[in-house]
Amino acid sequence: xxxxxxxxxxxIEGATSAISAPRARRRxxxxxxxxxxxxxxxxxxxxxFGAYHGATTQGRTTxxxxxxxxxxxxxxxxxxxxxxxxxxIRYRKKSEEIPKQTQYHTLTEVIYTVVPIIxxxxxxxxxxxxxxxxxxxPPTKTVIHVNAFQWGWEFDYPGGVKVIGDLTDAPTMVVPTxxxxxxxxxxxxxxxxxxxxxxxxxxxxxxxxxxxxxxNVLHTGTFRGQCTQLxxxxxxxxxxNVKAIxxxxxxxxxxxxxxxxxxxxxxxxxxxxxxxxxxxxxDNPTTSGSGAYGD
Amino acid sequence: xxxxLDPPLVxxxxxxxxxxxxxxxxxxxxxxxTGILKWLxxxxxxxxxxxxxxxxxxxxxxxxxxxxxxxxxxxxxxSTLLSFNQYNELFTMHGSLMLYLFAxxxxxxxxxxxxxxxxxxxxxMAFPRLNALSYWLYLTGSxxxxxxxxxxxxxxxxxWVAYAPLSSATSSPGIGGDVWIMxxxxxxxxxxxxxxxxxxxxxxxRAPGMTMxxxxxxxWNMLVTGILILIxxxxxxxxxxxxxxxxxxxxxxxxxxxxxxxxxxxxxTCGSPLLWQNLFWFFGHPEVYILxxxxxxxxxxxxxxxxxKPVFGYKGMVFxxxxxxxLSTGVWAHHMFTTGAVLLPFFSxxxxxxxxxxxxxxxxxxxxxxxxxxxxxxxxxxxIGFLFAFLMGGVTGIMLASPPIDxxxxxxxxxxxxxxxxxxxxxxxxxxxxxxxxxxxxYGRMLNEKLGKWHFWLMFIGFWVTFMPQYVVGLLGMPxxxxxxxxxxxxxxxxxxxxxxxxxIALSFLMLLINFVVSWRNPVPAGNNPWDGHTLEWFTTSPPxxxxxxxxxxxxxxxxxxDYNHPDNxxxxxxxxxxxxxxxVPVA
Numbered sequence: 001x002x003x004x005x006x007x008x009x010x011x012i013e014g015a016t017s018a019i020s021a022p023r024a025r026r027r028x029x030x031x032x033x034x035x036x037x038x039x040x041x042x043x044x045x046x047x048x049f050g051a052y053h054g055a056t057t058q059g060r061t062t063x064x065x066x067x068x069x070x071x072x073x074x075x076x077x078x079x080x081x082x083x084x085x086x087x088x089i090r091y092r093k094k095s096e097e098i099p100k101q102t103q104y105h106t107l108t109e110v111i112y113t114v115v116p117i118i119x120x121x122x123x124x125x126x127x128x129x130x131x132x133x134x135x136x137x138p139p140t141k142t143v144i145h146v147n148a149f150q151w152g153w154e155f156d157y158p159g160g161v162k163v164i165g166d167l168t169d170a171p172t173m174v175v176p177t178x179x180x181x182x183x184x185x186x187x188x189x190x191x192x193x194x195x196x197x198x199x200x201x202x203x204x205x206x207x208x209x210x211x212x213x214x215x216n217v218l219h220t221g222t223f224r225g226q227c228t229q230l231x232x233x234x235x236x237x238x239x240x241n242v243k244a245i246x247x248x249x250x251x252x253x254x255x256x257x258x259x260x261x262x263x264x265x266x267x268x269x270x271x272x273x274x275x276x277x278x279x280x281x282x283d284n285p286t287t288s289g290s291g292a293y294g295d
Numbered sequence: 296x297x298x299x300l301d302p303p304l305v306x307x308x309x310x311x312x313x314x315x316x317x318x319x320x321x322x323x324x325x326x327x328x329t330g331i332l333k334w335l336x337x338x339x340x341x342x343x344x345x346x347x348x349x350x351x352x353x354x355x356x357x358x359x360x361x362x363x364x365x366x367x368x369x370x371x372x373x374s375t376l377l378s379f380n381q382y383n384e385l386f387t388m389h390g391s392l393m394l395y396l397f398a399x400x401x402x403x404x405x406x407x408x409x410x411x412x413x414x415x416x417x418x419x420m421a422f423p424r425l426n427a428l429s430y431w432l433y434l435t436g437s438x439x440x441x442x443x444x445x446x447x448x449x450x451x452x453x454x455w456v457a458y459a460p461l462s463s464a465t466s467s468p469g470i471g472g473d474v475w476i477m478x479x480x481x482x483x484x485x486x487x488x489x490x491x492x493x494x495x496x497x498x499x500x501r502a503p504g505m506t507m508x509x510x511x512x513x514x515w516n517m518l519v520t521g522i523l524i525l526i527x528x529x530x531x532x533x534x535x536x537x538x539x540x541x542x543x544x545x546x547x548x549x550x551x552x553x554x555x556x557x558x559x560x561x562x563x564t565c566g567s568p569l570l571w572q573n574l575f576w577f578f579g580h581p582e583v584y585i586l587x588x589x590x591x592x593x594x595x596x597x598x599x600x601x602x603x604k605p606v607f608g609y610k611g612m613v614f615x616x617x618x619x620x621x622l623s624t625g626v627w628a629h630h631m632f633t634t635g636a637v638l639l640p641f642f643s644x645x646x647x648x649x650x651x652x653x654x655x656x657x658x659x660x661x662x663x664x665x666x667x668x669x670x671x672x673x674x675x676x677x678x679i680g681f682l683f684a685f686l687m688g689g690v691t692g693i694m695l696a697s698p699p700i701d702x703x704x705x706x707x708x709x710x711x712x713x714x715x716x717x718x719x720x721x722x723x724x725x726x727x728x729x730x731x732x733x734x735x736x737x738y739g740r741m742l743n744e745k746l747g748k749w750h751f752w753l754m755f756i757g758f759w760v761t762f763m764p765q766y767v768v769g770l771l772g773m774p775x776x777x778x779x780x781x782x783x784x785x786x787x788x789x790x791x792x793x794x795x796x797x798x799x800i801a802l803s804f805l806m807l808l809i810n811f812v813v814s815w816r817n818p819v820p821a822g823n824n825p826w827d828g829h830t831l832e833w834f835t836t837s838p839p840x841x842x843x844x845x846x847x848x849x850x851x852x853x854x855x856x857x858d859y860n861h862p863d864n865x866x867x868x869x870x871x872x873x874x875x876x877x878x879x880v881p882v883a
Contacts, residue, residue: 050770051703062699069700073690080657084682087664091602092671098864099667103605112658113611116651124644127697131639134699150466185635190461191568193633193706197772200703204634206568207460208551211635228706228774230454232461233379236777 046071052198055223055244056215058134059200065130066200072123134201137214140180142250144173148185148192148205148227149275151234159258164269170239173225176250177217184212188277193228196242202228217244338423341839343430344409345737348730350434351401356804357441358392361385363801366761366794372782382778383452384471388443390455391475394586395482396437398722402589403489403524404433406729407517409737411493413832414514416502416850418842421495422488429488436481443474451475454776456579457538459549459571464542473542476535483532490524493517502831504850508613511830511853512606515613516592519620520585526624527581534574541566569636576627584623586718588616590725591656594678597732598660599854600826601675602667605866608659609853615652615659622649632701639698646696653689657682672826673747677728680755684720688713691766706776709769712762719758727754727807735821738814739837746810753803761796764789829854 049070054060145156152166155173165171175181185194187205195202203213227238245253261268271277328336334346365385368374377385408426412419420426443450448469453462457475460466497510497518510518540546547566599606606612622645628637629646660682669675691713694700704710727750734742768789773780780786824833834856835844848859852866 050767052770052772059703062703065697065699066694066703069694069697073693077686077690080661080686081683083661084664084679084686087661087667088669088679091664091667091669093668095668097668098861099602099604101605101864101866102666103607103609103866105607105662108658108662109608109611109655113651113655116654120647120650123693123697124640124647127643127647127699128640130697130699131643134702135639190466191458193774195706195772195774197703197707200699202633202702202705206634206636208565208568209636213635224772226772226774230383230458230461230776232466233383235383236379236779239781 052200054200055198055219055221056201056217058215059198060218061130061133062200065126068126069123072119076119135213137182137212138180140182140214142176142179143182143184144175145184146173146186146194146205147188148194148231148238149188149271149277150190150232151227151238152272152275153238153240154188154271157254157257159254160261160265160268161254161257162268164271165240166272166275167234167237170241172222172241172243174243174245174250174253175217176247177220177244179247179250180214180216182212182214184210186210188271188275190231191229192231192238194225195228196223196225198223199242204229217242220244220246338419338427339841340408340412340420340423340426341737343426344405344407346430347400347408347433348405350430350437351397351405354392354396354437355401358389358397359801359804361389361392363797365389366790366797368778369780369790370787370794372787373779377778379778380449380452383454383776384444384450386776387451387454387475388440391440391451391479393718393722394455394582395479396433396440398586398718398726399486399582400433400482401722401726402586403486403493403517403520404429406593406726406733407493407520407589408489410733410832411496411514411517412500413736413835413839413843414511414830415497415500415505416831416844416847417496417500418844419500420492421500422492425488426492429485429492432481432485432488436478436483436485439474439481440478443471443478446470446474456575457571458575459538459541459568460551462538462542462571463550465550473539476539476542480532480535483528483535486524486528487532490521490528493521494525497521502844502847502850504855505831508610509850509853509855511592512595512609512612512616513589513592513830516588516595516616519616520588523581523585523588523620523623527578527585530574531578531582534571534578538571569631569634572631572634573627576630577624579630580627581620581623583717584619587721588619590681590721590729591616593725593729593732594660594681595656595663596830597674597678597728598663600732600828601670601672601678602664603670603827604663604667605829605852605854605857606659607662607665608655611655612659615655618652619649622652629696629701632698633705643696643698647693650689650693650696657686657689672731673742673744673751674728674732674826676748676751676755677724677731680751680758681720681724681728683755684716684724684758688716688718688720692717704769706774707769708765708773708775711775712765712769715762715765716758719762723754724758732826733832734814735825736832736837736839739821740814740818741821741825742810743813743819746806746813750803750806750810753806754800757796757799757801757803759796760799761793764792764796768793824856824860827857827860829857831855834859 046067048063049067051063051066052059054063143158147154147156152164153171153173155163155171157163163171163173183194185203185205187207189207191207192205193202194205199215201213201215203211205211221244223242223244225240225242227235229235231238334342337343364377365382368377368382408420411417446469448471450471451457451462451467451474453467453472457472462472497514501507501510537546537548541548541550549566549568549571551565551568595606595612626642626646626649628642631637632639632642671679691709695704695710695713731742731747768786771784771786771789773784773786821837823836825837826833830853831847831850832839834848848855852858854866858865
């Protein structure tokens with residue numbers, strides 16, 4: 001257990017054993033030993049506990065953190081639940097006798113203050129380790145500017161390539177697998193939420209400033225995305241897709257699109273009529289880096 | 296229930312409530328008006344408290360009915376029961392009513408108003424007329440909020456958090472939004488005045504012998520709640536006024552409309568939508584604890600009485616309450632993890648840290664029951680239900696305090712399930728525990744225990760059936776605040792189960808209405824102290840007389856009524872050199 005605590009990797013073996021370690025002071029050692037050992041042995045074969053495994057490296061990191069938190073929650077929550085149930089069953093009223101009027105027990109009070117602090121610190125350490133991976137912005141050439149609007153999405157690629165879709169026709173963002181994809185996210189009107197469930201990731205699209213994040217898709221496929229932040233009447237219908245293809249296919253696709261734009265600039269899709277950029281954000285940010293809060 | 300214990304009517308060492316020189320004259324309206332005029336003109340904290348409770352219960356039932364419509368809409372993926380706009384209005388008003396007009400006012404306007412002066416032996420709140428003003432502002436605000444449904448364009452539909460710039464005049468035209476802002480400004484002032492009253496009352500109107508560390512935990516929690524109200528509500532009210540200015544007077548505090556671009560980048564001479572989120576949650580997160588602490592207080596009254604033991608770790612409990620309050624002012628941005636504009640580790644750590652004092656409370660509650668003689672009355676069942684509900688909501692809360700997990704679940708039904716379990720656990724389970732516990736004191740008659748237990752069990756089952764599927768469907772990616780959803784994603788079955796649960800909960804609240812009618816038609820006298828209560832309010836008559844007390848028992852611990860009734864079973868202090876409680880002479 002100690003070795004896993006100091007292990008630089010925050011993968012699931014480390015997470016689960018470290019999280020359950022402080023519990024050992026509270027529970028019979030054998031029980032914790034069995035639980036910790038079983039998690040150590042099963043490793044990544046832990047159940048998903050209802051979450052997506054994560055189709056990106058970032059999403060996978062979050063997934064492992066989720067597993068660790070879930071196990072910690074099961075152990076701590078289960079322990080408290082057992083205490084409550086025990087009290088309810090064992091101490092239900094049996095006579096009119098007045099029980100001993102105990103009010104303080106210093107040692108118990110110290111233990112139930114200190115142990116949760118230790119648990120919280122451990123959870124925090126694993127949170128920061130995962131967060132630094134999920135939030136990292138590795139340098140890349142694959143850059144896509146996303147503008148959200150009521151009610152649709154605009155994806156801008158280098159070379160003037162645009163993909164725009166709204167309620168009637170959800171747009172598809174094409175990305176390469178195995179490459180760091182940098183997204184610069186804006187909104188043209190109100191707040192929106194860029195959410196891809198299978199990436200285990202969401203980010204607000206705000207008018208007035210640009211936020212950026214990076215993901216690296218693990219395998220090809222199409223992943224559904226949806227707006228998560230209430231944005232008015234048709235919030236429920238603001239869908240998009242992310243289609244991950246191999247890097248060579250992607251390079252090919254982008255070249256074809258850029259050639260099309262060059263041959264016929266009028267073929268570039270426009271924002272639907274009625275959508276106005278009232279945000280102060282650039283409509284077609286071809287050169288800009290991140291905005292005020294970008295990093 | 297069967298062991299009705301009335302304390303003797305004659306007290307050996309009576310203290311005259313007017314004789315201890317706290318400057319409260321008393322008796323000036325002992326023979327005031329009766330009937331409806333009494334309700335309209337009263338400054339009696341008990342009458343105002345009951346007005347608050349009745350009004351807030353009406354709001355609760357209305358918001359509950361809205362929830363049923365919301366649930367019905369979601370039983371099928373593309374339901375046409377409600378239009379998108381109606382749906383948006385309903386969840387906005389459901390949240391607004393539940394949070395602003397039920398949970399808070401029920402606790403700090405209703406129960407606290409009624410119980411706090413009784414628990415500290417005070418004749419009334421410190422500022423009775425301000426107290427009356429609070430209620431009338433609250434009632435006016437509540438009616439204003441509901442009037443939103445009848446104005447052109449319909450009620451506000453931007454969610455109970457009113458995120459800018461969706462709440463701007465451009466994106467949400469019509470006076471529904473203005474009515475919503477006005478309603479909240481009114482109830483905001485009402486809450487601020489109540490906060491002033493609670494703090495002043497607990498500081499200045501305690502009876503002789505009632506030192507701060509002899510105040511019951513409920514009163515302690517109401518004091519801390521009062522302070523939190525004074526910290527949080529002025530921020531909301533100011534933020535709302537600025538929002539109103541944005542909507543009507545051409546200011547750009549929360550909007551970036553009309554900003555100029557300099558070299559393609561936004562200049563910062565314009566407003567910021569993020570500012571609204573910061574201000575709102577600087578109110579909103581303390582608000583969460585304003586909605587939780589009073590209910591923790593209720594549970595801490597109910598569990599000891601029905602375990603026949605003192606609160607375990609009383610002082611630790613008080614410090615845990617203060618720690619929660621202090622931390623709650625530094626965690627607001629955990630609602631904003633996905634903005635990409637907040638310092639994640641700071642807010643994550645403080646949010647996780649709140650688990651520590653909350654955990655202390657859990658162990659206090661368990662320690663109180665430990666070695667006790669648990670009586671499962673309706674009030675006790677509701678408090679135990681709270682323990683289960685809040686445990687589940689708390690564990691998922693820890694998960695959400697971790698930013699990467701929040702990224703994955705933010706604004707999905709996972710969060711909806713989390714905060715409903717927390718708020719339902721506190722405001723509903725603990726709130727109705729308090730109602731069943733103090734109803735006999737307020738009306739001098741019992742509620743029917745059999746109907747009460749039906750209420751509890753139906754609600755307990757309905758609670759889990761409603762909210763557990765929401766965790767699952769949230770993890771599958773279903774966003775909140777959607778009126779329709781794709782039919783090919785397997786979300787429907789979870790939503791149907793959730794809706795069934797909601798109707799079970801609704802059924803349980805019919806039981807409460809029946810119970811009210813039964814107790815009204817066939818009163819069962821409660822006596823002064825039907826539960827063998829610990830705290831001062833169980834010493835006086837039910838309902839208490841005008842100005843509450845003619846006599847007080849000696850106050851030598853935080854449970855004077857218990858000490859009076861059980862002189863041979865005083866609190867045992869464990870630990871070195873602290874065994875027998877020292878007899879202390881009352882201050883007067």
